[in-house]
Amino acid sequence: MSVLAIRTNQLSRDFILTRAVDSVSFEVPQGIVFGFLGPNGSGKTTTIRLLLGLLDPTEGEAQVLGFDTRSQSQSIRENCGALLEHTGLYERMSAEDNLDFYGRIWHLSAQERQQRIKSLLGELGLWERRAEKVGNWSRGMKQKLAVARALLHQPRLVFLDEPTAGLDPVAAAALREDLAALVEQRGVTVFLTTHNLNEAERLCARVAVIDKGKLLATGSPDELRARQGGQRLEIHGRGFSEMIISGLHQRGDIARVTRENQHLLVDLKEGGESAAIVNYLVQSGVEIEEVRKGKASLEEAFLTLLEEEND
Secondary structure (H helix, E strand, O other), X not given: OOOEEEEEEEEEEEOOOOEEEEEEEEEEEOXXXXXXXXXXXXXXXXXXXXXXXXXXXXXXXXXXOOEEOOOOHHHHHHXXXXXXXXXXXXXXXXXXXXXXXXXXXXXXXXXXHHHHHHHHHHHOOOHHHOOOEHHHOOHHHHHHHHHHHHHOOOOOEEEEXXXXXXXXXXXXXXXXXXXXXXXXXXXXXXXXXXXOHHHHHHHOOEEEEEEOOEEEEEEOHHHHHXXXXXXXXXEEEEOOOHHHHHHHHOOOOEEEEEEEOOEEEEEEOOOOOHHHHHHHHHHOOOEEEEEEEEOOOHHHHHHHHHHHHHO
């Protein structure tokens, strides 16, 4: 059985007019990237604050690295790193001086600070620019430095709240690669909140989906995709009339049908056979040009979960 970095049991938090986190229970094994997925306002950031002991739960409980969030919050924060809404960087200082400042706060010795700063900036591709003022850097470089700040004291667990938000695609991809490498090389656990489903699919070994404070699903990306059913068919052709699409909806072997311009996306239930669907369409008069087989994406599984919750 894997060692847990985080365990929550019916964790809830009320504010005056709303329940921001509603009876949330999940587990996070050590040494992985765990994606906490949800739209804006779904309760992701509030959950992080509960796990760090910055907020007390209204109900329920949580343990982080074996520490109770109510009674041992200081120990949690000493053993965790966090990059939340703000980078925590001083833009008039150099990158090296920023990290040295935080190293002193963590009571690292001069030798430890020097070694950690060189190691982290080297791994993140920032060492050659260590003497530059941070205020002159791009947003992507600042985010990398903020990740280095969160990792400086060698925490066992790091909370990253939307770390690639606002970055251009190139900078976001570079930061994702750096995070994956740091997890692999250092064995840290990363608790990553994001609404970028492609990012979660690439980085995360396990994910949880939250909406309106309620946990909708947990599992690996493959397990969440499997909730869409079995195989996915992308069928290109002509003659997809409303009557034919209505007939597909009524079939017992189909989970979902989506029409996009000149093609259909058909999600089959477990045991559904693509040949039967193609045969039905041909007999109904559809001119099929191409059929592609695949699986639903994590984004599609995520959207389905939200739709089911709001029905």
